[in-house]
Amino acid sequence: MEPSTQWYLFLRNLSMDPRAFFIFVVWLSAITVQCSVGLFSDLLGQLASSCNDSALYVNSGVGLRVPGVPSSCSVRRCYTREQLLKLDLNTGSPPVTPSPSLGLPLTSADHPLASTLGLPCSTVPFAHGLPGPLSLPSSMSSASSCAASDGSSLCCRLNDNGIHCRQLPCLRNRPKKAHRGHRRRPRLRSGAVLPDVPDRKPRTQATPPTSSSTPLHIALFNAQSVSSTQQACKRTDIVDYITDNDIDILVLTETWLKENGDESVCADLTPPNYSLRSYPRTTGRGGGIAVIIKNTLAKHVSFNTVLPFKHTSFECVQVTLALHQKPVQLFCIYRPPPNAKNKLTDTMFFSDFHNLLDHCNTLSGTPVLIGDINVHFDDCNHPSTVKMLDLLDVFQYTQSVSQPTHKKNHILDWVMHRPDDHIVQSVTVSHVLSSDHFCVLFDLMTRPPTPPPVFTSVRCLRTMDRDSFREELQTALSPSLTADQLEVVLRAALDVHAPSLRRRVRPSKSAPWYPAISEELRDAKCERRRAERKCLQTGLTVHKQIFNYTKNIVTKIVHSAKTLFLQTQIATCSSSKKLFDICNRLTGRTKVSPLPTVFPVSELPDVFSDFFIQKVADIRSELDTLAVNSAAPTHVDASPACTFLAFQKVSEKDLREIILKSKPTTCPLDALPTPLLVENLDLLLPVLTQIVNDSLLSGVFPSLFKTALVKPLLKKSNLDVNVLKNYRPVSNLSFLSKIIEKVVLKQLLVYLNTHDLISHSQSAYRPSHCTETALLKVTNDILSALDGGDVSVLTLLDLSAAFDTIDHVTLLSRLQTLYGISGPALAWFESYLTDRTQAVLVDGQRSAPAPLVFGVPQGSVLGPVLFIMYTKPLSALIQNHSVSNQSFADDTQLYKPSSPAETHAAIQTIQTCILDVKSWMVENKLKLNDDKTEALLCMKKSTKFPNSQPSSVQVGNTDISFSSSARNLGFTISSDMTLNKHISNICRSAYFELRKIATIRHTLSVQTTNTLVCSLVLSKLDYCNSLLSGCPLYLLHKLQKVQNSAARLILKARKKDHVTPLRRTLHWLPIQARIEYKLSTLCFHFFSASSPAYFSELLTVYTPARQLRSSSDSRTLVIPHTKSKAYGQRTFAFCASTQWNSLPSHIRHSQSVQSFKRALKTHLFQKHNS
Template identity: 35%
Template sequence: MLQLSQTPWGVGNRRGGGSIEVVWERRRNCRQRISREKRNRVFATLKKDRCGSLHGSTTRLKVLLFNARSVKGKSSIIQDLIMDEHADLACITETWLDDLGGVSLTQLCPPGFRVHQQARPGGRGGGVAVVFRQSIALVRCVALQSVGFECLHLKVGTRDSLGILLVYRPPRDTAVSLPELAEVVSSVVLGSQRLLVLGDFNIHAETTLTGAAQEFMAAMTTMGLSQIISGPTNQAGHTRDLGFVAGNGLVGVEEQIILPLSWSDHYLISLRLTVSSNLRRGGGPIKMVRPRRLMDPERFLRSLGDLSTMEADDPVDALVTHYNGELSRAIDTIAPERPLSLRGVAPAPWFTGELAEMKRARRRLECCWRTTRDVSDRARSRAAIRAYSAALRAARKVFSTARIASATNRSSELFRVVGELLHPPQVGGAPDISSTRCSEFAHHFADKVAQIRSDFDAGLDALPGEVTEASVCSILWDSFRLVQPDDVDKILGAVRATTCALDPCPSWLLKQASGGLVDWFVRIINASLEQGIVPSGLKQAVVRPVLKKASLDPANLSNYRPISNLPFLGKVLERVVASQLQGFLEDTDFLDQSQSGFRPGYSTEMVLVALVDDLRRELDRGSVTLLVLLDISVAFDTIDHGILLGRLSGMGLGGTALQWLQSFLEGRSQLVKLGDTCSDPWSLTCGVPQGSILSPMLFNIYMKPLGEVIRSFGVRCHLYADDTQLYYSFPPNSKEAPRILDQCLAVVLAWMRANKLKLNPDKTEVLQVSRTSDRGIGWQPVLDGVSLPLKAQVRSLGVLLDSALTLEAQVSVVAGRAFAQLKLVRQLRPYLEKSGLTMVVHALVTSRLDYCNALYVGLPLKTAWKLQLVQRSAARFLTGADYRAHSTPLFKGLHWLPFIFRAQFKVQVITYKALNGLGPTYLRDRISPYEPARPLRSSGEALLLLPPTSQLRLVGTRERAFSAMAPRLWNSLPREIRQALTLLSFRKSLKTWLFQKAFVD
């Protein structure tokens, strides 16, 4: 039973009995001091685990709830409020943010905090967010959403966790939204023994309820939820912000305080909860770290031993062991590990002493107003808040602007700073870092591959998969070329300085000290290449599970993607082998012509240009084309080592070269690492290592026969690594097409099974490209006994293709995402100069317009105008022009090509690459040089042959195809541009010519 006293201010509750005593009082300005002896007695009763975390039988959790009425412009005040209240969680309703959040969401988080938010799906207003301490084990769960309210479902803790459901329900449509909200609460109650439901429900709980509100409160009581908020929660005197607790005594309300906020019409509700569960709070784990300021490259090199003590013919494993031991000893000498407690949180670097004094003055005025409730005191308090907020924003702007200015000439550092401004700190996907959790991930990843392999072994078809396997040829390459110091220097400059947990010292330190380590690298690499052995110390990977999408359930292990990290020395060694293997593949032209993945001069854009060209040509002829996008499950992880080694031998490898690659594949292992906790390593008997630069090249070799299998049925295909798409064109009335395509899919399925690759029919998609009158062909392709339904649109390598190739859906998606990024960049205007803004706009906005823009040439204006609108908006944003300003002078001032000319520029660059051997042969075969029957003045003009007019049946369909459009655009160029000697000179001359054509002609 809640008892409300008649004292004037604040709501407080003290432990004792079964009721919550409510007291209205002024906040105390100072905290109660606890003697050191008493504090020591308290800590002596707590149990300390091996990592240094403090856990008691119960955990206290301080939760804030308030309605912000838009956090924009209030982020600094809210951040201060969270820090002043020493809150663990701050539940905010009516954030008025969109899905991206931007700077306002980032600035909500004090140092050491993270944030989850749920924006209103459509329109302005609404939205909820929870800001929480990083030391708390908190994960976001999937919750049902409705147009009538926004909610955010979270779980706090690792085992027997506390569920939190934050809700904002606008006052409209009570009869509809409240029953829907009750349904959501009922689904959450079933999965949580301890539950806290709170938010702005827009129910006047202090009155006698009727109708849907009464039924809702009765339903909450039926579900075992008790309402704990008493007293008015807004300036109108209503109790609209509510809190419900369920848990049969497992969740207690130790203290409740309600205080007015001068910057919102809702009050602040502060709850101190006691939860009989481990929330992993307190000091946090004690980590062992090395001070970076002590890691001086010169001192590091002086501390190293001498590799010359090792003999030249020593095993490479011994060399690597000596290398790791010496590096570990040297780093321990100059920068020994020290314990670092995560208990303290550093203050914001821009928070000065003047701001601290302004904050104290603001707090004094707030306390005065809460005591007197005088209008003039409130006016002075609000003026102090406005002045303090302005000073905070100014200080943050000066600090951020200085950081950005110092990074202007370093693009990677600039985008890192911009990312910190635009995006809040990332929330870890796996909060439970126990050894049990690591083992669960390890078993999940290992069992997934083992299950697929066992299915192959149990049900392997007798149908041969190697129907087009190349015969074994004589040995063409039997040994690697040994490296020189200059070769290693070049590789060290190119490889990223990502440090693996198995590395003896940070990779960035090795790169900075590379001058004294080159001889070590050369000695180890050459020993490995000569002996044909990959050191066992470089064949273990550390796997970090990462959620595939932030909206997925973190409790489901299937929602995680394993990210592998390999030792730094192993990456350098692999790059040496990869460069030589790539040269061999180019010299022998071994790879399939339709394979474009991870090959120099190839890209997803070129694959799509060729694919759409074929589809448009067939559509122009009146043919029906079925595009089938195959889905392969964990393709890199199920590769059979024996089959791969057979393919390597069949392409001419032997000697120590083949022996080294066999050693690279065999004897590998990996382990899962969460925080400082690791699982036991497990052996990998199949697959190629994730994160290795060699793995994509080996996968391309493994997949080489597949293209020949598909083409043997007259079906065309394109492969980009494991992304396989095949397409078959036929007359609308063809009776043989179903049999041919189904037979092709059956043989592809048999080839996949014979080669230990699993096709997933449920995720395989089919698109029919045809004229409107031919859409109903009356049959569906069949794969593994599953009929594949025809879809209206499919996503191929990031581009949405539709049945008529209008690209309207693709243009709409690109324009929408580019506009969303432009809205984010707009928030950076106070912090960036024009040059920095221009760089960010190019990276985040116009880059989206440029991806595959070769497909947009010739599109109708009604389709392309959306993309033009994005470019115009970006130009007006950078120049500060009015929305009515004409875009042409803005583009000219920024030296931007208009959207249409940018697309033509891309087509002509692709054409130049195709003609000069810098691109795929499948593009080169689509265009032909113009060769007149007799010698003419145009013979040396480097012109292309235009397709006959008789072949262009549908105006705008075939004309937009690359094979018809590229010759027309190419022939319009001046001869000196067409005959440019290098790609760089061609691009420069082409842009100048297009710029003159766009703005001068």
């Protein structure tokens, strides 16, 4: 009998007696010195039990059964014990040749497999005849050094022809190969032993194979807060982990994110080509769920947080993956631990969870429930675990996580599904991310959609030959070219030197700072994986410390590279626009407007175009059906004594100045990119001047410039993307169209201002007018009324699509009758308004051009000015009712002071006035939005009415209740005229911006941080700050704290550092000085005759009754008499006069605005920092 047959008969008889088998193992381990005990015991374990995975991995003499081994060691067949005993190892077995690496013949005494099996070496076959550098006991040092030098290993498997072994190439020097999902396999080193849990996912359950070759890779991670500034490294690790493992969906629990204020954190947490949806806890701190999902899946995924039953014991987000006919319902859950503080109990949770499982049965699709349940699955005797498992068993669910998910060796994060669905596979636990929980990964066996290729058209302007382009332009250009001919010439020249190329857009798979550290990072991650395997294998404290150290090394490398990359990007910004683009991207300000998902992308341009056109048509139809209901005359037009017949020709010098001062924006309608046009302006200027002059003199606006491209933008990020009315049309016109409009506007404003043809109550689009001046007039009148014991009724009117519904015939008639515009000038405006079209642009696709028969062009230069000219009669109509008004574009304010006894009569007057205003608007095709109109009854808290206190005002058919406060042109006005709410809003908004800047402060220099703070924070403190004059010091102290925090952020000062030296370093004025600076500047403009006309009603120049020595000082204001400090001394008339008169005479008599501001700041800086 052959020795091999004797050996197998011995093993078969030995396996029948477990006691004899155990004694044999102990004896053999004591006397065997030439083979590895691990290899022997593993082989015997496979022979003595059913085969789960008959693969042997031999590395430096150590054998180990490894589930989920690499594909090169995949098992073709699986054998039971009886089948193994029937194998004939000698069938077709090639002889073994000597090892070339050792130069020694292999004998039964040298070969570990042969010595273990009791076979001669010639009977042990090698797959493909590859002899491997085996670890031999007789030359262990030589074999170990060989394995360490090239990393070669031997993989053996059992099949019909015996035990086949195969030499694996050196993993260290093997070229990089992309695995499924770009997940790198663990690198094997000499002497390294894989733990029972490999680095990448083994199969934890027997699941039938599915047809999905590329499943979705899902990850679940309890982050234990990602919101604070100190968590920047953790956010970097999460982004790196998503990129490394090609995660399709990452579910984060316990994010601690807030609904508002954490946009920068979300931006830092979102990898390239991913999007993040955050669902913070609605009450209290902590908790929260976030879902990071690939953009290629975004169109197939919907989110829902509203379940059909009430649940208070856990947070839940339903993610519906509608990838195929049978969707996957992924429920993301976080259950906070029950305690006395949150008043949650296990009973509440099991009741809510029972309802959730019951709800899952009613849904179409395959349910999968994942999340941090805070139930110890590892403790089968725990009452909560028993009850949870019973509940899952009732609904036929199983839990697939079998490894600890918490640092205390508990299984708290669960993946639950129905086994019959075969939807979840390859559940593993990763220890790479830093938290008290580990990351759970699994495959969702549903095929992800293949994203369609995305192409874009680009022109290589950077590499084009600029000199050749200029030569061609110089040859082709002629002053006699029309606008259409110039368009052809420019496009032809551009197509020759920078042709439009159609390129496929390939999304970046890694962050832009990775290439600089690729080699260093790869080695560091390799060390981290090796340390993780060793830590999992031994569980020793020292190996845990080594693993944590390697994790920190990887985190430090990535975070340092990211910081350096961003610092370099910001430091090399060539313009403030690029700086703010980068900072907006880092702080989450850059938001891509999502598009509706219920329409095919190819149909969206036409769908939006039809909706926008129909919206205006519906408003016009509604206005046509409304009858004019007013007894008062609505026509208050009056012919002016001046005329404007024709425009003047523009010179090349003036046109050059206008072009260079314009914002260099480029529209897809432009034949030449604006920067390239400016670069060649010396060649194009004669042609452009001729085109502009031809248009002005002929009274014809070029038809080429009458088309607008409209981009739909979502009004607010939390609105439903599938409701079209939630989108706002944003129009874009060609650059040359705006240049012609600016030439016309310049001449038109000179005419209007010279003849004082614009209404004095209109503060929009006029020099020396702004929202602050309009609000100063309104608040001054109301505070004066309250100081005298009166009350004021304030009404804020709102218009719907005001610019879009203007009637062209009425506008042209008004230009002629009210402003005296006629002849070629009027013909030019008629040509400008008529025959216009617009096309909607969505994802590079345009809709068919749609005619615009109403309204002034959106996004144009002339449109806003034409609107205020169109609505000029409205001011006179309101004044006929003895009601004061102030307007800024389409925002109109009506207010009327009265005594408390006459308040009802004042309200009746306001209502009658609004009725006439609405009738005028109906006749002039403007729609007053009754529902959005707001009203305030401004009065002292101690005001007493002889009768009942009024509660509302009627606007049309709607009763508008008086509000306690309202937002008016960005300023919060309270009914008691206090500033508490407004200042609280300023502080909240300013701190919001400071938190955003603080999250990226480590990437910014002092100068860059100062620029951002001045633009985003101090601008809020300075907006309408002249209205804060006279307010209590405790309110100003709140604003001063904001400024102090901003100074500390810029200079990286400690909280306890004194702030006055910091302000001196930054050369900042404190809040009170900034208010005084604004008041003084407004008064200087008053004396320079460059202030609004209504300021003459508020400020009075002091004129002495008789000649005095001080009479030569003509720049002194009269301080009005007031009754109360709370109201009268807060009026603009009182505060501005007092502040102006307190300035030194030489400052008040400055000759220019620049010298005045310079002297004023020096004076205030010395005054408040002394």
